[in-house]
Structure formats: C-alpha cells, structure tokens
Amino acid sequence: MGIVTPFPSQAPIQVAFDRAELQRILDLYGRMVAAGRWRDYAIQFGKDAAVFACFRRAAERPEYRIEKRPALRQRQGEWALIGENGAILKRGHELGPVLAPVERKLLKLVEE
Numbered sequence: 001m002g003i004v005t006p007f008p009s010q011a012p013i014q015v016a017f018d019r020a021e022l023q024r025i026l027d028l029y030g031r032m033v034a035a036g037r038w039r040d041y042a043i044q045f046g047k048d049a050a051v052f053a054c055f056r057r058a059a060e061r062p063e064y065r066i067e068k069r070p071a072l073r074q075r076q077g078e079w080a081l082i083g084e085n086g087a088i089l090k091r092g093h094e095l096g097p098v099l100a101p102v103e104r105k106l107l108k109l110v111e112e
Contacts, residue, residue: 014045015070017052021095025052025066028099031106038063064089064102 017025032038032054040055042062049069053062065082072078077093081101092098 014047015050015068016045017043017050017068021068024095024099028102028106029054032102035106037106066095066099 029038029041029052037056038054039057042051042053042055044051044053048071049067051068052066054064054066055062061084063084065080067080067082068078069080070078073093076091077098079092079095079098080088081090081098083089090098090101
C-alpha cells in the first residue's frame with residue numbers, strides 16, 4: 001500500500017484566557033471603571049503570552065498588565081501582574097493572589 005505518515009502535532013498557535021479567567025479579570029476591570037480609576041483596556045493574544053492591559057486613559061501606557069505565560073507554569077507561575085514602569089509586582093500560579101494588590105487598591109478607593 002504505502003507508508004502511513006503520522007499527523008503532525010502542533011503547539012497552540014496562540015495563548016488565550018479561558019472563560020473563568022477572563023470573567024475574573026473583567027469583573028475587576030468593571031469595578032475599577034465604576035470607581036473611576038480605569039477607562040480603557042486592551043487584550044493581546046500572542047504565541048508566548050496572553051496580556052490584558054488596563055489604562056487610565058487611552059493615550060498613555062497601561063497602569064497594569066495581567067500576563068498569562070504557560071511556559072512559566074512549572075517555574076515562578078504562569079500569572080504576572082506588571083506595573084506601569086514594567087516592574088513585575090506579583091507573580092504566581094493562580095490568578096486570584098496575583099490580582100490581590102489591585103483589589104486592595106480598589107478597597108482603598110471605595111473607602112475614600
């Protein structure tokens with residue numbers, strides 16, 4: 001007959017947030033919009049990472065970036081919270097603890 005060639009297995013073309021992760025991030029975004037802190041966001045799905053960026057105004061750098069990098073899952077954790085200046089503020093294996101500094105800031109905004 002002939003030679004059977006196995007179907008090539010490919011790595012995922014892009015990294016994306018799943019529904020529960022995106023729901024958690026958008027919930028935080030909505031609360032920050034209601035508090036008057038954020039006004040715009042951007043989502044980028046790349047080959048290595050998925051990024052959710054939060055802006056105070058559309059014309060400036062993002063105040064926070066929430067990155068998901070599956071390649072770092074076994075090391076520092078696949079989630080990272082990155083500040084406006086590019087410094088990594090928090091890194092972890094789960095999304096909740098990584099978003100905690102932003103949620104604490106939201107509590108301070110609401111109390112004022």
